[in-house]
Amino acid sequence: MDKENLSFKLCQNCQQEILLSNRFCNHCGKSQLEIDKQVHENKWLSLQQVALFFTIEVLCCASSFLIEENNLFTLYFLDAVMAISAIAFFGYSWIENKIILKWPNFSFLKLTWLIIATILTSVVVTFLVNHLNRDLLHKDLSYYSIFEFHKYGRYLMFASMALYPAIFEELAYRGYLMQKLLTVVDEKEAVYISSVLFFIIHFSFLSIFWLFPFALFLGYLRIKTKTIWYGVFVHFFFNLTACFLDLYPLEDLYKMIF
């Protein structure tokens, strides 16, 4: 017998002492699952809330495809809508969500190692993605083109490609979504579902090879460390490296040094 099974509680109906593990009172037959019922109804509600939030995200991302001329204004407008919705949904369940904004067991060493590993991975991934795009799809993707005309284009690019996703995507996916999913499913499934949603929102099927494992890793990090901050840093440095390589391609850097 488990030790915890032998502790007692009071029946909700007849107030007699019963075992904590009892699903029904052995004196009056009353079900002790009333609290479970509440939890169960909340599960379906949680899923609906998740669906609503994700629909807003999808609509924002999809409308950028529908707009013929993508300029900085529409980009920032949609970013702002997504950021506000992420904050609103996160704040709506503030009591249960605030715990992951804390940073327990902060370890500078761990963070440094994570950042170094992230930068190295990002270099490899960017290199592979560029080659995949060029050789297989005959496309040359550049994030910079949309920012090029602006005087501070580089800084704007770093802000909207590295800083913005690091904070708000983490808040939305590893923060709000995962916290809600954990009330419905177990940890493994929550990591898995949030990663799939994170992959889907990027609207790129080819990126499954690196985006999905990346999301799984961020989800694992969030569960393991019980904070979103390691994820924020990893995400930031991953995107920052990709942006940097977009401005200064590896081939050019190689030529400069040698």
Next chain:
Amino acid sequence: MEIPTNSHCNACYKAYSPTDLFCNGCGYPLQGTPQEQDFFLSERNVKEIDLSSMNEAVRKAGNSLFWIAGLTAVSSLFILGTVAEEDRSSVLIANIVLFVAFLGLGFLSKSKPTAALISGLSLYLIIQILNAIDNPLTIFSGIIFKVIIIGYLIKGIKAVLDADKLKKELNID
């Protein structure tokens, strides 16, 4: 035996002690009249039938993921013939990724139904949205089939949650 028991419950086969008036696993009236006991068992039977129909809904939802995978494979054969030469490789890769993804989700739905069904549903909806952005008329092609698939998936997700609750109530596994 650590606890003194004289028998096992008629409904859920959990061991009970002689002082119990009701089974603490399922609420069966151990000391009740035969009528009370029969009434309890018939109610339990109804719930067990509900449970099996929920499991059936989950199974159907899982199978619809296999259907999506199959349809992706078939439709990609047609699409590949119509697209321009330079787009062919990207369309092919996208379709292979989707086929493998839905096939994998179909198998996953046997062990982790919630995760597989939610992922499958959102992936399927996104594909429809992307197709609609590309060509709005694609929404209407095979719309009955699409609605049926989406219906099965949503029903399946709800059935998983309901089945979990009912299993607890009936003290099964």
